[in-house]
Amino acid sequence: MNQTVLTAPQRNRIRVLIAKPGLDGHDRGAKVIARALRDAGFEVIYTGLHQTPEMIIQAAIQEDVHVIGISILSGAHNALVPEVIQGIRGAGLNDTLVLVGGIIPEEDFEGLRAAGTAMVFTPGTALEEIINYIDKHAPSR
Amino acid sequence: MMPAMANDTKTIADRRKEWDSRLAANTKKFPERPVRFTTLSDMEVPLLCTPDDLESVGFDFEKDLGFPGEFPYTRGVQYNMYRGKLWTMRQFAGFSSPTETNKRFKLLLEQGQTGLSTAFDMPTLMGYDCDSPKAKGEVGKCGVSVSSLEDMEELFEGIPLGEVTTSMTINGPAIVILAMYYAMAEKRGVPKEKVKGTLQNDILKEYIAQKEWLFPIAPAVKCVIDTIEYGTKHYPNWNTVSISGYHIREAGATAVQELAFTLADGMAYVEESIKRGMDVDEFAPRLSFFFDVHNDFFEEIAKFRAARRIWAHLMRDRYGAKSPKSWMLRTHAQTAGVSLTAQQPMNNVVRVAVQAMAGVLGGVNSLHTNSMDETLALPTDEAVMVALRTQQVIAEESGVANYADPLGGSYLVEYLTKKVETEALEYIKKIDEMGGMIKAVENGYPQAEIGNSAYHFQRQLEKKEKVMVGVNRYQSEEKKRAFETLYIDRSVEKRQSERLKALKSKRDPLKVQQALSSVKLAAEKGENLMPSIIGAVSVYSTLQEVCDTLRGIYGEYREEGKF
Numbered sequence: 001m002n003q004t005v006l007t008a009p010q011r012n013r014i015r016v017l018i019a020k021p022g023l024d025g026h027d028r029g030a031k032v033i034a035r036a037l038r039d040a041g042f043e044v045i046y047t048g049l050h051q052t053p054e055m056i057i058q059a060a061i062q063e064d065v066h067v068i069g070i071s072i073l074s075g076a077h078n079a080l081v082p083e084v085i086q087g088i089r090g091a092g093l094n095d096t097l098v099l100v101g102g103i104i105p106e107e108d109f110e111g112l113r114a115a116g117t118a119m120v121f122t123p124g125t126a127l128e129e130i131i132n133y134i135d136k137h138a139p140s141r
Numbered sequence: 142m143m144p145a146m147a148n149d150t151k152t153i154a155d156r157r158k159e160w161d162s163r164l165a166a167n168t169k170k171f172p173e174r175p176v177r178f179t180t181l182s183d184m185e186v187p188l189l190c191t192p193d194d195l196e197s198v199g200f201d202f203e204k205d206l207g208f209p210g211e212f213p214y215t216r217g218v219q220y221n222m223y224r225g226k227l228w229t230m231r232q233f234a235g236f237s238s239p240t241e242t243n244k245r246f247k248l249l250l251e252q253g254q255t256g257l258s259t260a261f262d263m264p265t266l267m268g269y270d271c272d273s274p275k276a277k278g279e280v281g282k283c284g285v286s287v288s289s290l291e292d293m294e295e296l297f298e299g300i301p302l303g304e305v306t307t308s309m310t311i312n313g314p315a316i317v318i319l320a321m322y323y324a325m326a327e328k329r330g331v332p333k334e335k336v337k338g339t340l341q342n343d344i345l346k347e348y349i350a351q352k353e354w355l356f357p358i359a360p361a362v363k364c365v366i367d368t369i370e371y372g373t374k375h376y377p378n379w380n381t382v383s384i385s386g387y388h389i390r391e392a393g394a395t396a397v398q399e400l401a402f403t404l405a406d407g408m409a410y411v412e413e414s415i416k417r418g419m420d421v422d423e424f425a426p427r428l429s430f431f432f433d434v435h436n437d438f439f440e441e442i443a444k445f446r447a448a449r450r451i452w453a454h455l456m457r458d459r460y461g462a463k464s465p466k467s468w469m470l471r472t473h474a475q476t477a478g479v480s481l482t483a484q485q486p487m488n489n490v491v492r493v494a495v496q497a498m499a500g501v502l503g504g505v506n507s508l509h510t511n512s513m514d515e516t517l518a519l520p521t522d523e524a525v526m527v528a529l530r531t532q533q534v535i536a537e538e539s540g541v542a543n544y545a546d547p548l549g550g551s552y553l554v555e556y557l558t559k560k561v562e563t564e565a566l567e568y569i570k571k572i573d574e575m576g577g578m579i580k581a582v583e584n585g586y587p588q589a590e591i592g593n594s595a596y597h598f599q600r601q602l603e604k605k606e607k608v609m610v611g612v613n614r615y616q617s618e619e620k621k622r623a624f625e626t627l628y629i630d631r632s633v634e635k636r637q638s639e640r641l642k643a644l645k646s647k648r649d650p651l652k653v654q655q656a657l658s659s660v661k662l663a664a665e666k667g668e669n670l671m672p673s674i675i676g677a678v679s680v681y682s683t684l685q686e687v688c689d690t691l692r693g694i695y696g697e698y699r700e701e702g703k704f
Contacts, residue, residue: 018704022263022278022279023263023264023266023267023269023275023276023279023353024263024279024283025347025351025352025353026352027352027392028391028392028393028479028595030704031592031595031596031704032393032595032596032599034704035592035596035704036596036599038704044704045702046702046703046704047702048699048700048701048702049352049700049702050267050352052275074263074279074282074283075278075279075282075283075518075629076263076277076278076279076282077278078278078631079277079278079279079631080277080278103516103517103518105517105518105628107628122483123482123483123516124482124483124484124609124612124613126602126603126613127599127603128603
């Protein structure tokens, strides 16, 4: 069972992939989050910019990640997020926690959840909140 | 105890010392709030400045300030400033299809806007057509989709190109989009000298901050210099590059970093153009700038004033420009998108007003005010109108437009201007030592500096050392949003793709092929690409066809996933 707050050494076994799909170049948020998660003790992999869903799926499989954080600020989330989730589930990453961050209108939350997103974080979210969420919900494998 | 009366033999320094001790005693009774008093960029600032503080930073009226319209332009580039001409109110617009954006353009012109500004969608910014697999989900989302000259013609349908000034925010494939604009003006018979506007075309800041690139750095900079060279010869009133700090700031830079990196980018274009054999006074007057206006009122005002002073000195003293037009830093400004909050979004109207006021007091030449809903989605007509009206209230009601440089001579503002200038010059010196900005960008130097600042600011927010109202303080339970946002559905993608398909079936394939071969040849030979690209888009070669041709020769830029 997951504890609410993990220690840095406990976090070290959790691999997080921060992914920037599509053509969107806004990477300030993705980089800040990647850095904050690394500082909190997680193992963080950042895909870099302009990744196709296929490239992200491959990276997730290769690194056998516990968590994927998808960052999108261009409005393309409804097209790109479901494709990534289907891909990783199809490859057997059944318990990988999928988080989405960026400019996401409220009316799209439900669709993203239905597609398999665990949580959507919008601007103004405290880094601590994201860290706590991962502590609590990352698969314990 | 009563303060001692001023005594003729006492210097300001003596009296300051006495005042400081009374201040200390007073502070014991009324302690300062337990916060660090710094600017938004975390610059330490004084409570109070006196003439001595100006002396300590070497302030000199003649050298540092002078008069408006004259070197070093600290006080603004025009003699009579906004009494002569108000700043251009230029709202950035672009979404969905060219037809939809054309309607928004016409609405803004009807409402008293004086210039147009075009936002393109992500596929267009990356040089892909709307039907490319890479464009999936992104067509018309963040701006308007333009894949061919036909789209460009639709976008400006019914708009008198010889009368409005048009700004186009595009960089990676800027040369192709500019070619479309020139081709359209030519087809409509608009005289070349009447074609007025600005192309962003600042590729260096793409690698630094905005990250919408096509080619590796060297050929991409070559394309920029091609447009400068061609524009200088043929389109004398077109601003060939808008050297942009906006995106650098939005990516997390401090005010000083924004200023220094932007000026350093400008220096790189000047140096490359001189290397091409151009005379500095031929092209420099057509370079313009674009800065952010963020929340910290005085820091921002100081930034604009310092920007003009540094640039004037660089152009005259370092590059030997003789024309005052080359010395002047003319700038557009946009209020800070990152400062807007999704929480309690009505508060954004206030933020934008404060920022816009700083821009005007800083002497900008053109201004975009953000709409309150832009952190949620593209702005609605109503929100855009409030933003435009904000500028009109400042211009027509507040009275600030009566004065040239109203804050000039303020001890604090002059001190801050000097401080921002000095710190920016330190960065510029560091970049010089690295071999110039192109080298610095290749080495990832500005990128790393900005990343550090962004992270530092985020930590400050977490610790509540910096406050965002409604986000980390003064939060409130929110009801459902009080206003509608604009929603772009995916049918745009389908409709635009069908339009493109129809275009491809009716154009002359042989002409397209020949025109693209000319582009390829010009690229291989290292010639100026502008004439061949104008030829290619004129026969309706698409944006992506031209860009793919160039990608075939130049390759593509890739950034490692460093953080």
